[in-house]
Amino acid sequence: MAKLDQSCDICMNLHVTKSASVWCSECEEAICEDCEPRHRIQKATKNHKTILIEDYQELPESITKITLECEDHNQKLDFYCSIHSEPCCARCVSEKHKYCRELKPLPEVVDGVKSSAAFSELQDRVNDMSQAIGQMIQDKTHNKSNLEVKKKTLIAEVERIRKAFNSHMDTKQGELLSKIGETKEREGEGDIIDSLLSKLSKFQAKVDEIADAVMKTKQYASNFQTFMGVNKWTREIGNQEKEIIAFQSDKSMANVDLQIKISPILKKFEKDVSEFGKIMKIEVNYSPRMKLVLRKDKQGQGLLAPSSKTK
Template sequence: MASSVPICDICMTDNITKSASVWCSECEEAICNKCERQHGRMGLSKNHKPIPIKDYQKLPSSVAAIIQKCMRHNLKFDFYCVIHNEPCCVSCVSEEHGICQKLKPLSEVVEGAKSSAAFADLEDRAKDISALIGNLITEKQNNRASFGVQKNKIISEVQNIRAAINDHLIKLEKDLLDKLDNMEKKQIGNIDSFIKKLSEMRTKVENISGDLEKTKRHASNFQAFLGIHEWNKRIEIEEKDWMSLQTDQKMNHCDIYIKCSPTLMKFEKDVTELGKIEVNSSSSKKTLLKKEKQGQIYVPISNTVDNIKLTNIRSFYMADGTSNKTLITEICYC
């Protein structure tokens, strides 16, 4: 990312320190107001499109770090090798990509990168997983809130029983409520830690979304194009984390309930505890990512022994007395 006080790179060649006002991604230089006018008149740079330096500073560091020169040969990238998935200068082409059949002009490849299907797909996937995480957080928060109602219901049941058999129930009531409190704290702790994990995931996804939005607004097509590969890896990590959550038991909806002892009326000799505090965990419906749903649409149905139906095309009969040396060597079906 650019420094907090960017200096004009052109003025620096004359040992003059002057604040830059724009950034030219093609020249890869910060430029002040005075130099910008000259930059716009020069033949090699008059068609360049500098952006305000404050917009450049908003770019994600990974995007701002992308340069348009070959570090090995110090030449401008002019080509893109589809086979090796990398930009090339003329020297790279002659040294390493001479036999590559899919070299394309870089300007043609990066044209419209920010409006490309790949960029839009990244945006959609980031929004998709962010929305799913948000929905799940809301669901878990509602689940957490329901514990209070469930707890109050259980307490009421316990107190009604105690009114009838108070003497013996005082100790058992205390034991049960302690277990209830511990179970509630445990479940709340589980959900709180899960919500924290989900919030961290959402923060990562929202950071990706923010980077994509800033890149779309302020980055060059070249920067956006090369950034797509890196974002693909980042969003795939979040998608894999989301898919792994689908098998996590913490995804399940939990309810606290009480199983009262059936022998309460004979508690003086039979009852050693008032009840058991348990958690009823019901499986949560798996929520698919959009790309998973789209993938299912195109999965072909494979033939198996169970769904293959044979049709009789032709029959033949062996005449009586046929030699037992006659062999059937092959059967085929279509």
């Protein structure tokens, strides 16, 4: 993103607009190329250090907002109170810090801060924190990638088991249908039973015919006719009895039945299908999370170490 063109503050006071080339942190002003030589030789500013305006614009906003002017009294901050950890102007000292014994000149306090142990430690802690977070991001990214691969593997495994189960059941279904087909073929698709029914129907018709003749003879025939009829029908009914007894003894008269024997395991599965979930289930395991160890607490440890407890 392009930086905004900074105007020279000195020229702006003269109602002239010029692009600034440097920034003076002590004056807190942007200075153009024309004004910069005067700023460099004037008694009040000759010891001020300037930086390129491009470098100043690289500073974060939280830093550029920090000024040498007291927000409460609009005066220059000249002192620093170590007790309250805050810079002070002359009025701040007289109003809020007159009993503080840790007041020091602000230039003395900030001198050499960039090469101080505190600044160096801050840099180290920031770098360590950045590395730790980077390692966490790398670890979780790797975990996410592995998890996606594992999901696909588990889905494929479940699919394989399902297909194997379906294939086995399809085979068993085929075997059962084949057995049923063999039974139908052996029974002539019901022709044998139909033939038996036809013969039995003829026996029934013959016996019914004799029964009807006997009844009508009893009602209307003479005794002589009845006597002769009884002899005739007794022989006929005897023949029918012999045929029925012989027919009943034939193996083809045995009733045919079909049954399926189901394993107790499958019966249990059919009765309580929820049990199937216990045969195969997905487990989600959590490894110990990585614990961040701050530089001040490290004492020779690595920055990241497994935590002894997980939540």
